Amino acid sequence: MERKKLSIVCFSGDFDKALAAFTLATGAAAVNWEVKMFFTFWGLNILKRKTGRSWIGSGILARVFNFLMGGKKTLPLSRLNFGGVSPLLMTGMMKKNNVATLDELIDAAKELNIDFVACEMAMHILGVKQEDLDGHVKDVAGVATFLDVSKDAHIVFI
Protein backbone atom coordinates (compact mmCIF):
# COMPACT_ATOMS: atom_id res chain seq x y z
CA MET A 1 0.00 0.00 0.00
CA GLU A 2 1.35 3.42 -0.94
CA ARG A 3 2.12 5.59 2.07
CA LYS A 4 0.28 8.85 2.53
CA LYS A 5 2.49 11.91 2.63
CA LEU A 6 2.49 14.97 4.85
CA SER A 7 4.66 18.04 4.46
CA ILE A 8 4.64 20.59 7.25
CA VAL A 9 5.96 24.11 6.77
CA CYS A 10 7.27 25.19 10.17
CA PHE A 11 7.27 28.96 9.77
CA SER A 12 6.54 29.88 13.37
CA GLY A 13 9.12 29.92 16.13
CA ASP A 14 6.41 30.01 18.81
CA PHE A 15 6.62 27.30 21.43
CA ASP A 16 2.98 26.25 21.17
CA LYS A 17 3.00 26.19 17.37
CA ALA A 18 6.20 24.13 17.35
CA LEU A 19 4.41 21.68 19.66
CA ALA A 20 1.50 21.52 17.23
CA ALA A 21 3.83 20.93 14.28
CA PHE A 22 5.78 18.14 16.00
CA THR A 23 2.63 16.52 17.42
CA LEU A 24 1.11 16.36 13.95
CA ALA A 25 4.37 15.20 12.39
CA THR A 26 5.07 12.40 14.87
CA GLY A 27 1.43 11.30 14.95
CA ALA A 28 1.36 11.01 11.17
CA ALA A 29 4.69 9.16 11.04
CA ALA A 30 3.46 6.79 13.77
CA VAL A 31 0.54 5.76 11.56
CA ASN A 32 3.00 5.21 8.71
CA TRP A 33 2.73 8.47 6.78
CA GLU A 34 5.86 9.73 5.07
CA VAL A 35 6.54 13.07 6.76
CA LYS A 36 8.76 16.01 5.87
CA MET A 37 9.19 19.15 7.94
CA PHE A 38 10.36 22.28 6.17
CA PHE A 39 11.72 24.91 8.55
CA THR A 40 11.76 28.52 7.47
CA PHE A 41 12.11 31.94 9.12
CA TRP A 42 11.32 31.80 12.85
CA GLY A 43 10.91 28.03 12.60
CA LEU A 44 14.69 27.72 12.13
CA ASN A 45 15.09 28.72 15.80
CA ILE A 46 13.70 25.32 16.82
CA LEU A 47 16.61 23.59 15.10
CA LYS A 48 19.55 25.71 16.22
CA ARG A 49 22.30 23.74 17.92
CA LYS A 50 22.67 26.60 20.40
CA THR A 51 19.40 26.20 22.23
CA GLY A 52 19.64 29.46 24.19
CA ARG A 53 20.49 32.98 23.04
CA SER A 54 23.72 33.17 21.08
CA TRP A 55 25.40 35.53 18.64
CA ILE A 56 25.43 33.24 15.61
CA GLY A 57 25.21 34.44 12.02
CA SER A 58 27.27 36.59 9.71
CA GLY A 59 26.98 40.35 9.96
CA ILE A 60 26.01 42.50 12.90
CA LEU A 61 22.27 42.65 12.18
CA ALA A 62 22.02 38.90 11.69
CA ARG A 63 23.88 38.32 14.95
CA VAL A 64 21.57 40.67 16.85
CA PHE A 65 18.51 39.01 15.30
CA ASN A 66 19.75 35.55 16.19
CA PHE A 67 20.58 36.61 19.72
CA LEU A 68 17.14 38.13 20.27
CA MET A 69 15.33 35.17 18.70
CA GLY A 70 17.34 32.58 20.57
CA GLY A 71 16.83 28.84 20.13
CA LYS A 72 14.66 25.96 21.28
CA LYS A 73 14.94 26.87 24.97
CA THR A 74 13.81 30.45 24.42
CA LEU A 75 10.83 29.92 22.10
CA PRO A 76 8.00 32.21 23.27
CA LEU A 77 4.41 31.17 23.80
CA SER A 78 2.26 32.83 21.09
CA ARG A 79 -0.02 34.25 23.77
CA LEU A 80 0.53 35.02 27.48
CA ASN A 81 4.29 34.55 27.22
CA PHE A 82 5.03 36.67 30.32
CA GLY A 83 8.65 37.26 29.43
CA GLY A 84 9.38 33.60 28.75
CA VAL A 85 8.02 32.19 32.01
CA SER A 86 4.97 30.59 30.43
CA PRO A 87 6.78 28.03 28.22
CA LEU A 88 8.57 26.75 31.34
CA LEU A 89 5.31 26.52 33.27
CA MET A 90 3.64 24.86 30.29
CA THR A 91 6.43 22.25 30.03
CA GLY A 92 5.98 21.51 33.74
CA MET A 93 2.23 21.08 33.25
CA MET A 94 2.84 18.78 30.27
CA LYS A 95 5.22 16.57 32.26
CA LYS A 96 2.76 16.41 35.14
CA ASN A 97 0.06 15.21 32.75
CA ASN A 98 2.30 12.70 30.92
CA VAL A 99 2.13 14.72 27.71
CA ALA A 100 5.31 14.62 25.61
CA THR A 101 7.42 17.77 25.89
CA LEU A 102 8.82 19.56 22.84
CA ASP A 103 12.22 17.89 23.36
CA GLU A 104 10.60 14.45 23.52
CA LEU A 105 8.57 15.13 20.38
CA ILE A 106 11.67 16.30 18.49
CA ASP A 107 13.55 13.16 19.57
CA ALA A 108 10.58 11.02 18.48
CA ALA A 109 10.49 12.79 15.11
CA LYS A 110 14.15 11.87 14.58
CA GLU A 111 13.59 8.25 15.63
CA LEU A 112 10.67 8.04 13.21
CA ASN A 113 12.99 9.21 10.41
CA ILE A 114 11.03 12.35 9.66
CA ASP A 115 13.01 14.48 7.23
CA PHE A 116 14.03 17.93 8.46
CA VAL A 117 14.64 20.37 5.63
CA ALA A 118 15.90 23.92 6.25
CA CYS A 119 14.97 26.85 4.03
CA GLU A 120 17.97 28.07 2.11
CA MET A 121 16.61 31.61 1.65
CA ALA A 122 15.76 32.22 5.31
CA MET A 123 19.14 30.82 6.35
CA HIS A 124 20.81 33.21 3.95
CA ILE A 125 18.98 36.25 5.36
CA LEU A 126 19.74 35.30 8.95
CA GLY A 127 23.31 34.25 8.19
CA VAL A 128 22.65 30.82 9.65
CA LYS A 129 24.73 27.94 8.29
CA GLN A 130 23.85 24.25 8.21
CA GLU A 131 26.47 23.57 10.89
CA ASP A 132 24.53 25.94 13.18
CA LEU A 133 21.54 23.62 12.91
CA ASP A 134 20.66 20.20 14.35
CA GLY A 135 22.57 17.33 12.73
CA HIS A 136 19.28 15.71 11.69
CA VAL A 137 18.87 18.45 9.05
CA LYS A 138 19.92 16.55 5.95
CA ASP A 139 18.90 19.07 3.33
CA VAL A 140 18.94 22.78 2.80
CA ALA A 141 16.51 23.58 0.03
CA GLY A 142 14.29 26.16 -1.62
CA VAL A 143 10.60 26.33 -2.39
CA ALA A 144 10.92 24.55 -5.75
CA THR A 145 12.49 21.50 -4.11
CA PHE A 146 9.95 21.60 -1.31
CA LEU A 147 7.05 21.66 -3.78
CA ASP A 148 8.62 18.92 -5.86
CA VAL A 149 9.01 16.52 -2.91
CA SER A 150 5.53 17.49 -1.68
CA LYS A 151 3.65 17.32 -4.95
CA ASP A 152 1.45 14.39 -3.90
CA ALA A 153 1.48 15.27 -0.19
CA HIS A 154 -0.84 17.14 2.12
CA ILE A 155 0.82 20.46 2.96
CA VAL A 156 0.24 22.12 6.31
CA PHE A 157 1.55 25.58 7.20
CA ILE A 158 2.20 26.33 10.86
Next chain:
Amino acid sequence: MLHSIDITKERCPMTMVKVKLKLSQIEKGDMLDVLLAEGEPLQSVPRTAEEQGHHVEEIRKEGAYYHVMIRK
Protein backbone atom coordinates in the same frame (compact mmCIF):
# COMPACT_ATOMS: atom_id res chain seq x y z
CA MET B 1 8.94 -14.23 20.54
CA LEU B 2 6.66 -12.22 22.81
CA HIS B 3 7.33 -8.54 23.48
CA SER B 4 5.26 -6.15 25.53
CA ILE B 5 4.73 -2.44 25.91
CA ASP B 6 2.63 -0.42 28.32
CA ILE B 7 1.23 2.81 26.88
CA THR B 8 -1.39 3.41 29.56
CA LYS B 9 0.52 6.43 30.88
CA GLU B 10 1.18 7.94 27.45
CA ARG B 11 -0.84 10.61 25.74
CA CYS B 12 -1.37 11.42 22.05
CA PRO B 13 0.76 11.27 19.92
CA MET B 14 3.27 9.24 22.00
CA THR B 15 0.82 6.33 22.33
CA MET B 16 1.06 5.68 18.59
CA VAL B 17 4.74 6.68 18.40
CA LYS B 18 5.81 4.17 21.09
CA VAL B 19 3.90 1.32 19.39
CA LYS B 20 5.30 2.21 15.97
CA LEU B 21 8.89 2.30 17.24
CA LYS B 22 8.46 -0.95 19.20
CA LEU B 23 7.03 -2.70 16.14
CA SER B 24 9.99 -1.50 14.09
CA GLN B 25 12.41 -3.06 16.60
CA ILE B 26 10.92 -6.58 16.73
CA GLU B 27 11.26 -9.39 14.17
CA LYS B 28 8.63 -10.36 11.64
CA GLY B 29 6.47 -13.11 13.15
CA ASP B 30 7.02 -11.85 16.72
CA MET B 31 4.08 -10.92 18.91
CA LEU B 32 3.66 -7.56 20.63
CA ASP B 33 1.39 -7.29 23.67
CA VAL B 34 0.25 -3.65 23.93
CA LEU B 35 -1.37 -2.63 27.21
CA LEU B 36 -3.53 0.43 26.61
CA ALA B 37 -6.50 2.43 27.83
CA GLU B 38 -9.88 2.67 26.18
CA GLY B 39 -10.78 5.65 24.01
CA GLU B 40 -8.37 6.93 21.39
CA PRO B 41 -5.58 4.32 21.94
CA LEU B 42 -8.02 1.38 21.81
CA GLN B 43 -9.53 2.76 18.61
CA SER B 44 -6.31 3.73 16.86
CA VAL B 45 -3.71 1.11 17.79
CA PRO B 46 -5.48 -1.97 16.34
CA ARG B 47 -6.65 -0.08 13.25
CA THR B 48 -3.28 1.40 12.34
CA ALA B 49 -1.49 -1.90 13.08
CA GLU B 50 -3.75 -3.64 10.54
CA GLU B 51 -3.26 -0.79 8.06
CA GLN B 52 0.49 -1.28 8.28
CA GLY B 53 0.17 -4.96 7.42
CA HIS B 54 0.37 -6.42 10.94
CA HIS B 55 -2.19 -8.82 12.33
CA VAL B 56 -4.24 -8.08 15.44
CA GLU B 57 -4.81 -11.54 16.95
CA GLU B 58 -6.62 -10.66 20.14
CA ILE B 59 -8.07 -7.78 22.13
CA ARG B 60 -8.62 -8.73 25.78
CA LYS B 61 -9.97 -6.55 28.59
CA GLU B 62 -8.10 -6.74 31.88
CA GLY B 63 -9.35 -4.51 34.66
CA ALA B 64 -9.52 -0.95 33.41
CA TYR B 65 -7.15 -1.62 30.49
CA TYR B 66 -6.91 -3.71 27.34
CA HIS B 67 -4.28 -6.05 25.93
CA VAL B 68 -3.98 -5.77 22.16
CA MET B 69 -1.96 -8.66 20.73
CA ILE B 70 -0.27 -7.71 17.46
CA ARG B 71 1.60 -10.22 15.27
CA LYS B 72 4.22 -8.46 13.16
